Structure formats: structure tokens, C-alpha cells
Amino acid sequence: MLFWDPRKKLQISVQSKSHIEIDNSHYWSKINDRQQKDYTVNPPPKSEIKAHDDYEFSDHNRFTVINLTFKSMDVLQLSDQGHVRATHNFENNTQSWVSP
Structure with missing residues (x-):
């Protein structure tokens, strides 16, 4: 998934594993009739x-x-004063600054 906010010049990229629920009746019952x-x-x-x-x-x-299980996330902040980028790995709970 990729998210971009042009006003904030912020990009967030998320790598994930997805799983489609076969039996969604539990979730279906939680939304109202109109929904x-x-x-x-x-x-x-x-x-x-x-x-x-x-x-x-x-x-x-x-x-x-x-259902999405996050594997990793990359955050990039663009700036005239210098870009900043960081990553987080959810599988081993590590984070680091990386080159933009």
C-alpha cells in the first residue's frame, strides 16, 4: 500500500501479507441494515x-x-532542508534510518 500527502510531502509505503476471510458473517452482523x-x-x-x-x-x-498483516513500513518526508527516511520491520521489530 502506498499513501501520499502532497501538502505534507509525506509518503508512507507498507508491505503486508493479505488474507481474505472466507466466513465473514461475524463482521457482516456488526454493520447495520443500511450499510x-x-x-x-x-x-x-x-x-x-x-x-x-x-x-x-x-x-x-x-x-x-x-485481513492485513504488516511486514514492513517505509516513511519518507520530503523537505527543502533535506529529505528524511526511516523503515520499520514488524516481523523482527527493528527500525532504522535509511538514505532517502
């Missing part, structure tokens, strides 16, 4: 439609839970 309905929109989100209300809701939900 559940939002996961059933048809056609799927970002599909082109002819009018602002040219969609419906179905019985099929697109709800998915993805």
Missing part, C-alpha cells in the same frame, strides 16, 4: 449508468473482509 444494503447495489460500484438513480439493490452482497 448491508449498500453492499448489494447492482450494477456493481463504479459501473457507468444512464441516470443518477439507474441502479437497484439485489440479494447478492459484495462484502469482503481482507
Whole structure:
């Protein structure tokens, strides 16, 4: 994953291992009815439609839970006074300054 904030000139990069939950019923039960309905929109989100209300809701939900385990993180701060960069390894809990 890569995050960039242009106002702060800050970039954060995260390496992770992902796992899709096969049984997401525990998470599904924690969201309210309106939120559940939002996961059933048809056609799927970002599909082109002819009018602002040219969609419906179905019985099929697109709800998915993805668990991420962080492996490492890289933080880069850009600056006119000199860039600063650091890394953190979550697997062995080490961090270090690195060359930008």
C-alpha cells in the first residue's frame, strides 16, 4: 500500500501479507441494515449508468473482509532542508534510518 500527502510531502509505503476471510458473517452482523444494503447495489460500484438513480439493490452482497498483516513500513518526508527516511520491520521489530 502506498499513501501520499502532497501538502505534507509525506509518503508512507507498507508491505503486508493479505488474507481474505472466507466466513465473514461475524463482521457482516456488526454493520447495520443500511450499510448491508449498500453492499448489494447492482450494477456493481463504479459501473457507468444512464441516470443518477439507474441502479437497484439485489440479494447478492459484495462484502469482503481482507485481513492485513504488516511486514514492513517505509516513511519518507520530503523537505527543502533535506529529505528524511526511516523503515520499520514488524516481523523482527527493528527500525532504522535509511538514505532517502
